[in-house]
Amino acid sequence: MERLLNFVYAYRAFFTFLLLEIFCTWLIIQNNQYQSTKYFNSSNRLIAKMNQTSQNIREYFSLADINKTLAEENSSLRTKLDQREQALQFLQLNQVKDSTLFIRFDFVSAKVVNNTTKYYKNFITINRGADAGLEPGMAAISSGCAVGKVKSVSNHFAVLISLLNLDEQVSCIIKRSGHFGTIQWDGTNPSVVDLKYIPRHAQPVVGDSIVTSGYNAVFPSGIFIGKINAFKLNNEAPFYEIKVELGLDFSKLAFVDVIKSRLKNERDSIERVTIGEPK
Amino acid sequence: MTRTGILQFISFFIYVVAQALLLKNVVLFNIGFCFVYVAFILLLPIETSALILMGLGFTIGFVIDIFYNSLGLHALTMVFIAYLRNYWLGAITPQGGYDLGAVPNLKSNGLQWFLVYTMPLVFVHHLTLFLIESAGFMLFWYSMLKTITSLLFTMTIIVVLQYLVPQQSRT
Numbered sequence: 001m002e003r004l005l006n007f008v009y010a011y012r013a014f015f016t017f018l019l020l021e022i023f024c025t026w027l028i029i030q031n032n033q034y035q036s037t038k039y040f041n042s043s044n045r046l047i048a049k050m051n052q053t054s055q056n057i058r059e060y061f062s063l064a065d066i067n068k069t070l071a072e073e074n075s076s077l078r079t080k081l082d083q084r085e086q087a088l089q090f091l092q093l094n095q096v097k098d099s100t101l102f103i104r105f106d107f108v109s110a111k112v113v114n115n116t117t118k119y120y121k122n123f124i125t126i127n128r129g130a131d132a133g134l135e136p137g138m139a140a141i142s143s144g145c146a147v148g149k150v151k152s153v154s155n156h157f158a159v160l161i162s163l164l165n166l167d168e169q170v171s172c173i174i175k176r177s178g179h180f181g182t183i184q185w186d187g188t189n190p191s192v193v194d195l196k197y198i199p200r201h202a203q204p205v206v207g208d209s210i211v212t213s214g215y216n217a218v219f220p221s222g223i224f225i226g227k228i229n230a231f232k233l234n235n236e237a238p239f240y241e242i243k244v245e246l247g248l249d250f251s252k253l254a255f256v257d258v259i260k261s262r263l264k265n266e267r268d269s270i271e272r273v274t275i276g277e278p279k
Numbered sequence: 280m281t282r283t284g285i286l287q288f289i290s291f292f293i294y295v296v297a298q299a300l301l302l303k304n305v306v307l308f309n310i311g312f313c314f315v316y317v318a319f320i321l322l323l324p325i326e327t328s329a330l331i332l333m334g335l336g337f338t339i340g341f342v343i344d345i346f347y348n349s350l351g352l353h354a355l356t357m358v359f360i361a362y363l364r365n366y367w368l369g370a371i372t373p374q375g376g377y378d379l380g381a382v383p384n385l386k387s388n389g390l391q392w393f394l395v396y397t398m399p400l401v402f403v404h405h406l407t408l409f410l411i412e413s414a415g416f417m418l419f420w421y422s423m424l425k426t427i428t429s430l431l432f433t434m435t436i437i438v439v440l441q442y443l444v445p446q447q448s449r450t
Contacts, residue, residue: 013329017362020337024358027351028411047345054300116347118306120412123348159348166413187418190309 048125048157051114059254066254073143105220106260108132110140113157117190117250122162124148126256129156133260139219140256145248146170146212146223147256158258163225164190164250171216172225175209177202183210183225183244190250192229195242202240204231210244220259287323291339294319299346311428316343317404318437320361321397322384325377329365336361349412356408360400371395385441397437398430405429 008015059066110128128134130153140147140160148160148168161168164185172195173180179202185193195210208228214221229245261267294316302313320336340357344350368377373388385393409422409429 013333013362016330016333017358020333020358021355024337024340024351024355028349028355031350044345050300051346054304058304116303118309118312119347119349120409120414120418121349125348187413188421 045154045156048113048127048154051125052127055113062252062254065252069143069252070255104261104263106262107257108134108260109255109257110158111255112253115162115250115253117162117164120166120187122164122250123151124160124162124253124256126158126160126258127156128258129153129158131155134158134258137218137264138261139223139259141219141223141259142248142253142256144224145246146219146225147248147250147253149218150258160256162250163193163246170219170225171213172210173213174198174202174204174228175211176205177208179204180213180215181239181242191246193226193244193246195228195244196239198240198242200233200238200240204228204240204242206230220261283324291319291335295339295342295346298343303346307428307432310425311432312405312425313432313436314401314405314408314429315433315436315440317357317360317401317433318397318440320357320364321400321437322382325368325381325383326379327365329362332361332364333358352408352411355411356404359407360404363400363403367396367400382446384446385438386446390438393438393441394434398434401433401437402426402430405433 108128110126110132112124113127114123114125116122116124124140124147126140134150134153136150136152138150140149146163148162148165151159151161153159163170163183166185166187168185170183171180172183179198181195181197183193183195198204206228210225210228212219212221212223212225224247226244226246226248229243231240231242233240298314298316302315306312316339319339320332323332323335336357337354340352340354343353347353368383371392373392377383378387381387383393383396388396405426406422409425410416410419413422
């Protein structure tokens with residue numbers, strides 16, 4: 001026993017090294033698990049406050065740009081609203097039949113406090129948290145385009161997994177043909193993502209719109225992601241290799257809307273009863 | 280606590296704040312990153328024991344991780360560098376050995392020695408960092424490109440800081 005202790009003591013540096021590295025590896029693996037409420041990330045209050053100050057300074061220089069985007073979004077929404085009203089009046093459909101279904105989505109506007117686009121795993125911190133009703137698993141959009149989903153929340157802040165994250169996958173469809181696949185970033189170009197699992201018999205065209213499918217209950221269906229930029233079909237490959245140009249410039253993200261789905265619990269519970277616990 | 284101890288303590292916070300608030304936003308051509316906080320471990324006095332080095336490496340890595348939302352990643356690479364550091368210092372001992380209480384900086388041993396000392400360690404740090412972040416070797420060559428551009432960027436900043444900030448050659 002004494003010799004064993006002496007041995008450990010003689011190589012204490014090495015053993016400490018091993019111990020620390022194993023601990024770090026455990027942290028990395030823990031952190032990669034999808035959706036969690038963790039304390040040690042940038043939704044931590046002190047860290048988020050520091051980031052907010054730094055973002056406020058940076059934002060000052062791009063105020064004109066941000067203003068322009070917001071104004072454009074406002075006017076396009078107003079046009080759409082007006083057209084919708086006209087159509088509804090024309091069809092005499094302005095009475096709501098099922099009010100629960102009608103108000104099933106609720107939007108919470110939040111400001112981006114911290115955002116990266118250049119790492120392999122990018123995250124976005126926003127200034128709304130549990131006090132605004134945010135929960136892990138909610139979707140975030142900006143100017144009508146998909147941004148990511150909530151990973152963890154603190155009282156006043158939340159961290160989103162950006163679409164530009166190797167671990168993030170979003171179920172989507174080609175709007176024109178209705179084929180569905182999965183969007184995943186390849187880790188290199190922050191304006192292009194990969195569209196996977198589109199079968200051979202589909203016939204994509206450059207310029208096709210890709211929108212969310214609504215199959216995974218995170219994003220509502222029909223949220224714009226991007227347009228097909230290029231595609232390739234290798235011999236004997238079962239699926240197309242498709243590159244999608246994102247509709248949103250992630251490096252200029254200033255505001256996001258987090259979507260609260262009022263019917264998510266109902267949908268989850270019926271799926272759980274029928275299919276079983278999600279893996 | 281000695282005077283150098285207090286100075287190191289302050290420099291710890293300066294490195295963290297500079298890295299998390301300033302250099303995190305500075306990325307050249309999408310592939311050049313600057314992880315200047317590595318210099319905190321590299322510039323500790325030569326006689327610092329491996330245990331203290333690893334403890335400090337873990338601490339600074341962990342704090343940086345909180346800002347980067349990458350829990351464990353920077354801590355792991357920093358512990359790795361802290362462990363390698365003393366072996367590497369032993370391997371490149373100049374003729375006549377190190378002075379008592381010397382600091383491995385540019386002033387004490389000259390530019391050439393300093394580059395030989397820091398370059399491989401910073402390279403190993405960046406390479407492990409990018410490989411672990413991409414979770415495998417699928418993006419190996421892209422990670423290598425990132426590593427080399429980041430190495431040049433980080434080294435430039437470290438060397439420039441050596442000339443700009445007054446250095447003590449011994450504690």
